Amino acid sequence: MGDRVNHIKKLATATAAPFSTPDQPADFPDGPRLLAHVGSTHARLALEAAPGRVSHVQVLPCLAYPTLAAALRAYLSQAEVAAAAPVVRHGAIAIARPVIGDVVRMTDLHWEFSIAGLRDECGFDVLAVVDDFAALALALPHLEDRKRQVGGGCAVPDTPQGLIRADTGLRVSGLIPTAAGWTALPSEGGHASFSPVNHTEIAILRFARREFGDVSAERLMSGPGIELVYRALADLRGVPAEPLSVADIMQRALRGSCLLCDETMEAFCGMLGTVAGNLAVTLGARGGVYLGGGIVSKLGERFDRSSFRARFEKKGRFERYLGAIPTYVITADHPAFAGLSAILAERLNARVGKPPAPLV
Structure with a gap:
């Protein structure tokens, strides 16, 4: 197992406190590295010493x-950061949008920058800027105990893995094994057309089409999508829809104080199960399908008890195939840091002519 693989595994279980083991790794000879995960609202930053x-x-x-x-x-x-890292020569940044070329424009934020310009302005020798979903995907094989399995199944080593994140939007990707390591698939799979599987979901689709000509999976399986599903179910049941936010709907569902809110979250979980099952058969993701994002993590045990897993497996002749594939909820606090560390290590190795580490 290569050095890169070893250090990703350790990073995946790290917390805000320094990681410490009896065989504590030696400091990087060129000093600590900056890791940053930038979303539309918050930027999470850390040092990797x-x-x-x-x-x-x-x-x-x-x-x-x-x-x-x-x-x-x-x-x-x-002060504390500068004392620990007076000079930072290398950095890696995960951005919540696809990164194509040198100029990056944040979708829901006023920030716009040139990667080369940012590198020079901050004094880095090497700066990697990548799609945050690619960074998260590269962390998957090394999450170890920072994941919670939902349902049965057992991962097959060195086989594709799927990744879904439902949050402000719906992101879908996969991780593919190669002779040189893992490759994250760039994807906009969250924009695939929504596929209803029962009468209730057909009614939800019809309602959504009144507002949107095309209804993608993201329209319904996201924060704004949950609000849309709530309004659609209120319309279907013939009751008035309150002006509730996604946080209100989730809180009422978890408290058990609103049947319509609970039905909304149950519909969300079931539809997400269909998307996850579709991804699993598309990729042949026998290494497992991973779920990230704040919605699923906040549902906790309510998600585990939902129809998600049953819907994941519900694929007719392929039920047995899907029943063998595990599904996991990512529980790591900062999982993208592991992928960022891997990407930066690989960039630095390429800079000095080192070959990539072999696949686990």
Whole structure:
């Protein structure tokens, strides 16, 4: 097993405190590295002082800074961070949008930057900027105890893995094994057309089409989608829909204080099961399908008891095939850091001509 694989495994279980083991890895010879996961609302930043040793994790509000460079400099200039890392030569940043070319424009944020310009402005020698979903995908094989299995099945080593994240949107991807390591698939699978499987979901689809000509899976399996499903079910049941946010709907469902809200979340879980099952058979994801994002994690045991797993397996002649594939909820606090660490290590290895580590 290569050094890169070992240090990703350690990083995947790291928390805000430095990772410590009896065989604590030596510090990087060129100093700590910056890891950052930037969303539309918050930027999560940390130092990686050695393979698998992450510390100084902080969450900064994006709107408090005029640029990403300003946020990075503010973090690196903090007394405790500067004491631990007077000079940071290398960094890796995961951005919540596809990264194509040098110029990055945030979709739901005012930040826009040139990767080369950001590297020079912050004084990095090497700076990797990647889609955060690719970083998350590359962390999957190394989450170890930072995941919770829902239902049965057993992962087959060195086989494709699926990844779904339902949050403000719906992201779908896969991780494919190759002779040189894992490859994350760039995908916009969340925009595939929604596929209803029962009369209730057909009614939800009809309602959604009144507002949107095309109804993708993301229209319904996301934060705004949950609000849409709630309104659709209220219309179907002939009751008035209250002006509830997704947080209101989830809270009422978890408290058991609103049958319509509970039905909404049950519909969400079932529809997500269909998407996950479709992804599993499309990729041949016998290594498992992983679920991330705040919605599923906040549902907790309510999600485990839902129709998700039954719907995941409900594929006619392929029920037995899907029954053997495990599904997991990601429980790691900062799972994208593991993938970022792998990407940066690989960039640095390529810089000095080292071959990539072999597949586990």
